[in-house]
Amino acid sequence: MRKKNWLQTSLALLTAVALLLTGCSSNNDEGGNTTKTNTSSETDGKTGEVSKDPVTFSYFGFGTNNDVLASETTIGKVLQQQTGVDWKMEYVIGDPSTKAGVMIAGGEYPDVISPVSELAKLLDAEALIPLNDLIEQHGPNIKRVYGDYMDKITHEDGNIYILPFTANIGGYLTEPDASSSIWIQRRVLKEFGYPEVKTLDQYFDLIEQYQAKYPKVDGKDTIGYATFAGEPGQFYTITNAPMHLAGYPNDGNVMVDLETHEAKLYQGTDYEKKWLQKLNEMHVKGLFDPESFTANGDQFMAKLTSGRVLGFSGYIWQIGNAINNLKAAGNDDLRYVSLPIVFDENTTDAYMDPPSFVNNRGLGISVSAKDPVRIIQYWDNLLTDENQKLVQWGEEGVTYSVNEEGRFVMNEEQLKNRNDNDFKRKYGFAYFDYEWPRYGNNSVYEDGNAHMPFSQPEVADVNYTDGDRALLEAYGINTFSGFFAKPVERPWYPAWSIEKAQGSPEDIFNQKAGDLQQKYFPKLVLSEGKFESVWNEYLEEFNKLDAAGFEAFMTAKVKDRVAGKW
Numbered sequence: 001m002r003k004k005n006w007l008q009t010s011l012a013l014l015t016a017v018a019l020l021l022t023g024c025s026s027n028n029d030e031g032g033n034t035t036k037t038n039t040s041s042e043t044d045g046k047t048g049e050v051s052k053d054p055v056t057f058s059y060f061g062f063g064t065n066n067d068v069l070a071s072e073t074t075i076g077k078v079l080q081q082q083t084g085v086d087w088k089m090e091y092v093i094g095d096p097s098t099k100a101g102v103m104i105a106g107g108e109y110p111d112v113i114s115p116v117s118e119l120a121k122l123l124d125a126e127a128l129i130p131l132n133d134l135i136e137q138h139g140p141n142i143k144r145v146y147g148d149y150m151d152k153i154t155h156e157d158g159n160i161y162i163l164p165f166t167a168n169i170g171g172y173l174t175e176p177d178a179s180s181s182i183w184i185q186r187r188v189l190k191e192f193g194y195p196e197v198k199t200l201d202q203y204f205d206l207i208e209q210y211q212a213k214y215p216k217v218d219g220k221d222t223i224g225y226a227t228f229a230g231e232p233g234q235f236y237t238i239t240n241a242p243m244h245l246a247g248y249p250n251d252g253n254v255m256v257d258l259e260t261h262e263a264k265l266y267q268g269t270d271y272e273k274k275w276l277q278k279l280n281e282m283h284v285k286g287l288f289d290p291e292s293f294t295a296n297g298d299q300f301m302a303k304l305t306s307g308r309v310l311g312f313s314g315y316i317w318q319i320g321n322a323i324n325n326l327k328a329a330g331n332d333d334l335r336y337v338s339l340p341i342v343f344d345e346n347t348t349d350a351y352m353d354p355p356s357f358v359n360n361r362g363l364g365i366s367v368s369a370k371d372p373v374r375i376i377q378y379w380d381n382l383l384t385d386e387n388q389k390l391v392q393w394g395e396e397g398v399t400y401s402v403n404e405e406g407r408f409v410m411n412e413e414q415l416k417n418r419n420d421n422d423f424k425r426k427y428g429f430a431y432f433d434y435e436w437p438r439y440g441n442n443s444v445y446e447d448g449n450a451h452m453p454f455s456q457p458e459v460a461d462v463n464y465t466d467g468d469r470a471l472l473e474a475y476g477i478n479t480f481s482g483f484f485a486k487p488v489e490r491p492w493y494p495a496w497s498i499e500k501a502q503g504s505p506e507d508i509f510n511q512k513a514g515d516l517q518q519k520y521f522p523k524l525v526l527s528e529g530k531f532e533s534v535w536n537e538y539l540e541e542f543n544k545l546d547a548a549g550f551e552a553f554m555t556a557k558v559k560d561r562v563a564g565k566w
Helices: 004-021 074-083 096-106 116-124 132-138 140-153 186-191 200-213 241-245 270-284 297-306 316-329 372-382 385-393 412-418 421-427 457-463 466-475 505-526 531-542 547-562
Strands: 055-061 085-091 112-114 182-185 223-227 254-256 263-265 309-313 336-338 362-365
Touching (some): 055 372, 074 372, 074 385, 132 140, 132 372, 140 372, 182 186, 182 200, 186 466, 200 223, 223 270, 223 297, 254 547, 297 316, 372 385, 412 421, 505 531
Parallel strands (some): 055 085, 223 309
Antiparallel strands (some): 112 362
C-alpha cells in the first residue's frame, strides 16, 4: 500500500509542475518520452476552450502490436485535429516482465502505460499517479462512463490509478459470434458430414481420422493439433484448458462454485492430468506439434494461415490476425471454427462470458508524464459518444453507413476493409479500439446501435460468407454463438482480475505455480512412456506450495465481490 505522505507529495509536485510549465515551450525527445511545443494545460481565458497547441506524448502497451505515430492513422489524425495531441505508440517486444523490470530499474517511464499483467509490479514501484483529482477537475465524460464502477477501480489507498477497458454502458448486448479457445479446421467437419463434436475425445478422434486420410497439404505434412504456448506471456493458452473442459468460464487459475462461491485450483487435479494425458497421447501418435512450446507468435500465426493445422488452442484476441488473413484468402474450408469442447457429454460448456468488469486492465498516467492534465483531457474527449463511434465504427459513409431506420450497417467492401489487418492498422482501428479508456464491448448507444460493429446483427449477417452460412445451416443455428450454452451470471467474474499485491503470498504462489507448469508441461506432453512418473514428480513439487492458502485468499475475494466489495 502506498504511504499517505508520498501521495500528498506527488500531488503537490504535480500542481507545482503544472504551474511552472504553464505558457512555457520546450522540445525534449530524450528517452522516447514527451516532445512538446507547448506544455500549457490551461483553458483559454477568453474562449474557455482546452488548449489545442501541438504536443506529442508517449504511449507504451504491454500487449502486442506494431509501433506507430498515432497521427499516421486516420483515427489518430482526427483526434489530433480535435485536441492537438499526438502519440508515439510503442509496444512490448519479448518478455513483458523483463521489460517492466527494466522500466522500473531506470525510473523513467512513457507518459501513459497500458500495463496488462504488469500492473501490480508498476503500482508497487509507484510508477503511476493517482487520477482522482484529474478526473474530478477535467473528466466529466470519464465520470459519466465510469461512475457506476468507481468503487471497483478505487484501490485500498483510496486512489484510482488506471481507467479499465470494460466499462459497460447503455445495456448489455451478447456477441452474436462468441468463440471458445478450442478450434477445428472447417474442412475436417465438412469431410465427416458436420458431426456433433462435444467431448475432447470426439474432437481428437475426428482430427486423427482426417489426418490419416489426408496426411499432407500442398506437399507438406498436416499438423494435427497445436497450441500457443511458445511465449511465456501466452502460456495460459495451454494451462487454462482444464477449466474450460470441466465446464467453467475463464476465471484464471481457479474454478468457482456457483452455489458456495468456493474457488478451487485446477492445477494438480485430475482435470489437469486428463488434459495433459490427452495431449501426450496425441504426441505419441504424431498428432501434436512439439513446436507449440517454442514457436513465437509470428511463427504460430504462420502455421495457422498455412492451412496445415487441423486443430488448435488459442483465444480470439491472440489469433485474430490469422483468422482475418484466412478469411481474406477466400478459402472457407481452410478457416477455423471454435467449438464448445468439454470433457464429457454431461458437462455444460461455459465458454461465453457473462456480464463482467475487469478492473486490473487499463491505461494509467506515469510519474514521468510532463502534462497529466492535457492527457486526462484527451481521454475525456475520447469518451464522447461521437469519438467512441469513431474508434469502433469509423466515419459514416466511409467505413460504415446508416440505413433509413438509423441502424449502422456495412456493405461488403466496408466489411472487407474491417477484416483486413493492414487496413485496420492504417485506419487506426488496430490501435484505438481497445487499449484506451472506452465503453465496454457489450455496450449499446442511446440510439440502439451496438458499440462493437460485429455485435450489430445487421453487420454480423453481412459479414458471413457462403461457407459460414453453409456451416451454420448444417448445424441448425443462426450465429456462431449458437454453438454455446448461454452464459450464467457470476457477480465476481472474472476472478483472474483479482489483484495479488506484489510480493504477497498469493503473488509468490502464482509465480512458483506458473514456473512449475512451464517447466513440466513440455515434459508431460512430449514424454513417451514416462507420463505417470513425470506427473508424480510434478505433483510432488506442486504439493510443496501453499495451494490451500491461495484458494482461501481467492475464495474470500470472490465472496467480497458477490457482496459488492471490490
